[in-house]
Amino acid sequence: MKVNVVDHPLVKHKLTIMRQTDTGPKEFRELLKEITLLIAYEATRHIEIFETEIETPLETTKGYYINDKDVVIVPILRAGLGMADGILQLLPNASVGHIGIYRDPKTLEAIEYYSKLPSLKQTSQIFVLDPMLATGVSSVKAIEIVKEHGGKKIVLVTLIASPEGVRVVNEHCPDVIIYTASLDRKLNDKGYILPGLGDAGDRLFRTK
Structure with a gap:
């Protein structure tokens, strides 16, 4: 399996609180944003950096910058919305697209019901956001939609993430890099x- 697990102590601590049944929606939202920021750091x-020349108070030196205007964040509705602000805090000039997918409860197939993406270039760095990589079908569907638009x-x-979901994404989208806070049991x-x-x-x- 190809997956990057961000097992920083802060991530483990915050995820433990999120897992607990009695954690309410306010705290859950805040923790999801915080963990997303920590995962996004890794x-x-x-991401590609560009060299530039800058002036410090003492001399001219080389510096580096990223073109976050060429970054696109694509949360999968609904739950992916809770992750968007975490990355936007790091990359405030990023564009944001939205993909609506639901999983048929009987067949477990991914059904697209909405898609609105900004212009995608071959150089665009795209982050697809899906809090729970379970069966993997929703993530694969979203990735396919992004690719159809030129990503x-x-x-x-x-x-x-589940091991099953990681395997599905690895199999159908071997070029996609996966980052997660935890690879759970099954x-x-x-x-x-x-x-x-x-x-x-x-x-x-709080819809249930």
């Missing part, structure tokens, strides 16, 4: 991650 490690450089950022017979944290969307928006 997920942007390979090439794609990173999948997720909060919790899926149950309903396609939920164990031990997981339940339905991230429901916990974010």
